[in-house]
Amino acid sequence: MVVDPRQILEILRRVARGKGFTPLHEPQFAGREWAYVKECIDTNWVSSAGSYVEQFETRLADVCGTKHAVALVNGTSALRICFVIGGAKSDEEIILPALTFVATATAAAYVGAVPHLADSEPETLGLDAAKLKAHLGRIAKSDGKSTVNHETGGRIAIIVPMHTFGHPYDTDAISSMAHAFGIPVIEDAAESVGSYYRGRSCGLLGLLSALSFNGNKILTSGSGGAILTNDENLTRRAKHLSTTAKFPHAWDFNHDEVGWNYRLPNINAALGVAQLKQMPGFVAAKRKLARKWQEAFAGIDGVSVFVPPTCAESGHWLTALILSPQSRHLRDDILALTNAAGVMTRPVWKLIHHLPVFENCPRMNLDAATDLAQSIINILSSAKHSFANAA
Ligand SMILES: *Cc1c(COP(=O)(O)O)cnc(C)c1O
Numbered sequence: 001m002v003v004d005p006r007q008i009l010e011i012l013r014r015v016a017r018g019k020g021f022t023p024l025h026e027p028q029f030a031g032r033e034w035a036y037v038k039e040c041i042d043t044n045w046v047s048s049a050g051s052y053v054e055q056f057e058t059r060l061a062d063v064c065g066t067k068h069a070v071a072l073v074n075g076t077s078a079l080r081i082c083f084v085i086g087g088a089k090s091d092e093e094i095i096l097p098a099l100t101f102v103a104t105a106t107a108a109a110y111v112g113a114v115p116h117l118a119d120s121e122p123e124t125l126g127l128d129a130a131k132l133k134a135h136l137g138r139i140a141k142s143d144g145k146s147t148v149n150h151e152t153g154g155r156i157a158i159i160v161p162m163h164t165f166g167h168p169y170d171t172d173a174i175s176s177m178a179h180a181f182g183i184p185v186i187e188d189a190a191e192s193v194g195s196y197y198r199g200r201s202c203g204l205l206g207l208l209s210a211l212s213f214n215g216n217k218i219l220t221s222g223s224g225g226a227i228l229t230n231d232e233n234l235t236r237r238a239k240h241l242s243t244t245a246k247f248p249h250a251w252d253f254n255h256d257e258v259g260w261n262y263r264l265p266n267i268n269a270a271l272g273v274a275q276l277k278q279m280p281g282f283v284a285a286k287r288k289l290a291r292k293w294q295e296a297f298a299g300i301d302g303v304s305v306f307v308p309p310t311c312a313e314s315g316h317w318l319t320a321l322i323l324s325p326q327s328r329h330l331r332d333d334i335l336a337l338t339n340a341a342g343v344m345t346r347p348v349w350k351l352i353h354h355l356p357v358f359e360n361c362p363r364m365n366l367d368a369a370t371d372l373a374q375s376i377i378n379i380l381s382s383a384k385h386s387f388a389n390a391a
Pocket residue numbers: 073074075076077100101103104162188190191211212213214224225
């Protein structure tokens with residue numbers, strides 16, 4: 001059965017309700033945001049030192065159940081620092097999904113590494129562990145501690161799975177294959193605050209993880225990111241490198257390597273602390289909205305709402321429609337119709353190697369990611385819609 005674009009618009013409109021433009025994902029400021037930000041201004045603590053930064057890190061670590069959180073200016077810089085302290089060097093390879101936001105690949109390029117693109121699976125929208133294992137078996141040599149791509153000569157330094165739209169990737173499968181090759185896993189957990197895999201929090205499933213608190217994510221600090229880890233040394237490294245590699249001292253300037261100015265400003269952390277206090281409500285609202293969308297699209301021809309496997313308890317950052325193979329050719333018609341009507345929808349990202357700067361990246365067969373890229377449409381996902389009458 002082929003999808004009818006007008007029917008999709010009609011269903012989306014029932015939820016959008018308001019006149020004018022309805023964004024895909026809006027932040028919600030219903031807590032102490034104003035008071036905390038004002039306090040930063042009233043006390044002059046607006047920049048990278050201040051009590052909200054520490055509060056944000058402590059609360060975030062609590063919420064996620066990790067020992068340490070390091071707050072940074074955005075998710076992209078969090079990925080970059082993760083790759084540096086995770087041991088990726090120039091000309092080494094970092095395995096990441098072809099189906100991800102460009103920042104995963106950009107951060108690899110920042111450290112001089114080469115993104116090596118892997119396929120995704122339709123069940124989770126995350127990396128396909130079995131396919132990746134078979135691919136590495138063909139192109140790489142491993143002694144169980146270190147793995148080298150014998151086609152390019154590059155060491156494979158890191159595997160970076162990503163929890164697409166907040167849905168956990170198949171963690172057990174990825175972890176065990178990565179372990180067999182002796183390759184550390186660093187999670188791109190930018191979209192998965194509030195998501196769990198078999199009861200374990202996303203962001204705690206590898207050596208390190210990078211989170212994002214951009215304005216369109218579940219929880220926002222305006223712009224912001226964080227690194228989560230249980231490793232004390234890595235935490236110290238992350239703080240040091242993101243604070244211009246400066247040693248604390250009462251008055252002197254001592255920097256022992258090339259660092260970055262990547263710490264989260266206090267004013268952003270203040271916003272983040274206020275948002276963190278509302279986290280349980282945000283996640284509950286997103287889950288409710290996801291169920292509403294599933295009901296609204298049940299029985300509609302040519303399209304379904306993506307539902308993660310039962311071992312996942314997703315935060316449902318963005319709801320995704322999946323077009324049937326017979327309906328994919330109508331994807332752009334649906335996008336054009338809905339956006340022209342003021343109801344924001346988006347395709348999923350272009351596959352990384354379809355971007356000119358990454359077109360020559362080493363890659364495996366990407367059939368599943370290619371299918372997904374043609375079939376996904378993200379629809380209205382703001383927490384506030386869960387209170388509107390969807391179905
Ligand atoms: C948002 C996002 C990032 C980058 O986060 P910023 O805070 O915008 O730099 C990285 N990876 C994925 C998958 C994202 O969705």
